[in-house]
Amino acid sequence: MKILLIGASGTIGAAVETALKPEHTVISANFSGGDVQVDLGNTESINAMFNSVGKVDAVISTAGLASFAALNELTEADYQLALQNKLMGQINLIRIGQQFVNTGGSVTLTSGVLSREPMHGSSVISMANGALESFVKAAALELDTLRVNVVAPIFVKETMAMMGMDTTSGLSAADTANAYVAAVTGDMSGKTLDAPGFV
Template identity: 35%
Template sequence: MKIVVIGASGDVGRSVADELSRGGNHEIIRVGRTRGDRQVDITSDESVATLFEQIGQTDAIIVAAGNVILAPIDKMTASAFDKGLQDKLLGQVRVALVGQHYLNDGGSITLTSGIAVDDPIAQGAHAAASNAGIEGFVRAAACDLPRGIRINAVSPTVLTESMDRFGPFFPGYESVSAARVAMAYRRSVEGVHSGRVYRVGH
C-alpha cells in the first residue's frame, strides 16, 4: 500500500510510520509541517490540496497531527479556542475531506483524537471538544464515504514519550508507549472496520 502519514515527525506519527514500514509491504510517505518527504500546513485548504496534488492517488491516509490548547477555562477566549479548532479538529477534517478524492477504492483514513474526550483533565476543555468533534465526524462520515473507503480514529492516553511535557496534566495516569499506539493505526489501515474509535490505554 501507498500510505501518507501526516505528522510523521511527532511521537505518534514517527512510531506509526516506523511500524507500517516493517516488512517492506508498504510505501510510506512521511509528511510534516517543516520536515519529511513532503510538508503541509493542515490549517490551510491550499496547502492540503497542494500536498495531495503532489502525491497523487494513495491507499491510506493517517493524520497524527494537530495541536490542542491547554489553558484554564477562565483564561480561554473564543478566538484562541477557534484557532485551536482550526488546527486539531478542522485540520484533520480538512485532510479527510480533500484526501478522500485521492484515495483508491477501498482506501482508508485514520484520524487521531485522545483521552480527554472520555476523561476530561484540568485545562482540557479545548482538547475534549476537539477530540469529541473528531470522533463524531468519523462515526458519521463512515456512513457516507463511497467506493468502500473506510474511516476510523485512534484515541490514545498520554504517551510515555510525552510525559515530561504533559505528565503534570495527567496525574496518576498510566502512560502507553508510542509503539503500542502505533499498532492501533495498523489495525485501522490493514483491517476491515469503519466508523470505529480505537482507544489505547483507556
C-alpha cells in the same frame, strides 16, 4: 500499500512510521521537513499536499494543534486554533483526500482520551476530540469507497517523561502505533479505536 502519514515527525507519528515501513511505502508529511510539507490549518496547503503526492491507499493523521489551559484563561484564538487545525484540519483530510484515496482505502484521524475522560485544562482539546469522533461515526455512513476511523491515544510515556511526569499511567508510542496499524490494515469504519485496546 502507499500510505501518507501526516505528523510523521511527532512522537506518535514516528512510531507509526516505524511500525508501517517494513511492509508499506510511507510518505511523511510535516509542517516542516518530511517528504512533503503541509499546514493542517490551511485548506490550500492540504490541497497542494494531495496534488503533490497523488493517489494513495491510506492517509493517517497524527497531527493537530490545540491549547491546554484553564477554561477562564482560554481566548477566542485558542478555540479557533483547535477548530481550524485539530478539528477542521483533520476533517479536511477526508473531505479533500477522499478523491485521492484508492477504492477500499482508508483515512485514520487522531482524537484522544480527553474526549471522554476530560481533565482540568482540557476543554478545548476535549471539544475537538469529541467532534472528530462524532464526525467519523457519521461520515462513515455516507462514504462508500473508503473507510474512515479515528484513534484515541492516551498520554504517551515518552511525552510524559519529557514533562517530568510519572509515566505509570501512560502508553508507549510503539504500543500506541498498534491502533493505527489496525485501522489501516483492518476492515472497520466509523470507529474510535482506543489505543490501550490494541496492546
